[in-house]
Amino acid sequence: MIQSQDVFRVFQEHRGDAIVIPTGTSGRHWREFSTNENRDLNMGGAMGQTTSAALGLALGLPDEKVVLFDSEGALLMNLGILATIAGKKPENFCHILLDNECYATTGGQPVPNAQDINYAGMAKESGYTTAYSFDDLEEFATNVEQIMRDTGPVFVAIKVVPEVENEPIGMRVRVPTRNRAETIRDLQSELGISND
Amino acid sequence: MVEQQAAVLSPQALIEEFEKNGVTHVVTIPDSETNYLYELMKEEPWMDIVPASREGETFGVALGLLVAGKTPVVLIQNTGMMESGDSIRGMVLDAGFPLVMVVGYRGWNRHGVITDSAATYTEPFLNAFRINYYLVEHDADSSRISTAFEEARATKRPVAILVGDEYHGFNR
Numbered sequence: 001m002i003q004s005q006d007v008f009r010v011f012q013e014h015r016g017d018a019i020v021i022p023t024g025t026s027g028r029h030w031r032e033f034s035t036n037e038n039r040d041l042n043m044g045g046a047m048g049q050t051t052s053a054a055l056g057l058a059l060g061l062p063d064e065k066v067v068l069f070d071s072e073g074a075l076l077m078n079l080g081i082l083a084t085i086a087g088k089k090p091e092n093f094c095h096i097l098l099d100n101e102c103y104a105t106t107g108g109q110p111v112p113n114a115q116d117i118n119y120a121g122m123a124k125e126s127g128y129t130t131a132y133s134f135d136d137l138e139e140f141a142t143n144v145e146q147i148m149r150d151t152g153p154v155f156v157a158i159k160v161v162p163e164v165e166n167e168p169i170g171m172r173v174r175v176p177t178r179n180r181a182e183t184i185r186d187l188q189s190e191l192g193i194s195n196d
Numbered sequence: 197m198v199e200q201q202a203a204v205l206s207p208q209a210l211i212e213e214f215e216k217n218g219v220t221h222v223v224t225i226p227d228s229e230t231n232y233l234y235e236l237m238k239e240e241p242w243m244d245i246v247p248a249s250r251e252g253e254t255f256g257v258a259l260g261l262l263v264a265g266k267t268p269v270v271l272i273q274n275t276g277m278m279e280s281g282d283s284i285r286g287m288v289l290d291a292g293f294p295l296v297m298v299v300g301y302r303g304w305n306r307h308g309v310i311t312d313s314a315a316t317y318t319e320p321f322l323n324a325f326r327i328n329y330y331l332v333e334h335d336a337d338s339s340r341i342s343t344a345f346e347e348a349r350a351t352k353r354p355v356a357i358l359v360g361d362e363y364h365g366f367n368r
Contacts, residue, residue, distance in 0.1 A: 041263070045290055046252070046255075046256065046283045046286030049252060049253065050256070052248075052252075052254075052257045052287075053256040053260040053287065055256075056223075057260035057264050059261060060263070078253060080248075080253065180291070181292065195265060195294070
């Protein structure tokens, strides 16, 4: 398993101008490495549907690279999205799954069949153009440049170390971050998008 | 004896309303009554159809498209709308974007007793989510679709179109 911070540190070098959508417990670390906050987007709001929103964004902005850092708990809530994404074939979409094998934010209970699911296999058989699996940082680092060059939809499954939280929700320390509306406003401003 | 054809909501009327209101994408799971509409939509070069696997997805996809500056509509059946409750809450109501959702009103009947629970719970569901809605039964009602778009834009909220006769006229 890989520390999610290491995944982000390696990825940042190859990010370019991509719009990045982080999710889940592991995704929080992205802000420690991002150097282009205006292209970081919070699309959370309903567990399992950030993936759908990322697809919508990729379809709506075909000239922008869209990279989603998904989590396996969320993906399992909406597995049909793999077929939906594969069906629309967004060439600009890179779907990276940070798989910590558990619901880290609720105390670390394992997701169903946590250790024996082949997410990359499911994505590939659903019709993604390319799919990768990594459990080793060096392998990911060796391939990330190619991953960002691949024609999408690309799927990348990475085993990451869980960061389990057991404190009651109200006692958890949170670093202030931009909320969803603020990240949307900043991205739309960056890209000159208006809904009026 | 002259038989008068029953007035129905034609698929073409829906498409004309979509075009008039600048729709770019239709995010949808077709139901049994919308195949002809689906076929017509495929012919329209200004419209991209996004087929989803489950109705909850449609609201997430629509949010992404709205952030990208597009104008999607969601086209689903009432059964799928009810399955989508948390998506409607988190991806639409909380997001503050205008969205028209066209919902096939399965089981609805102007005459007689409604026996399909899909219809029984449709309006209570929308009321619980405080989503305003307009019933559209035939072409003469189609201006309500533009009304729904105007209201969605003005309020930055979802507005539902309930298609009461699902394009075939069986329910009258």
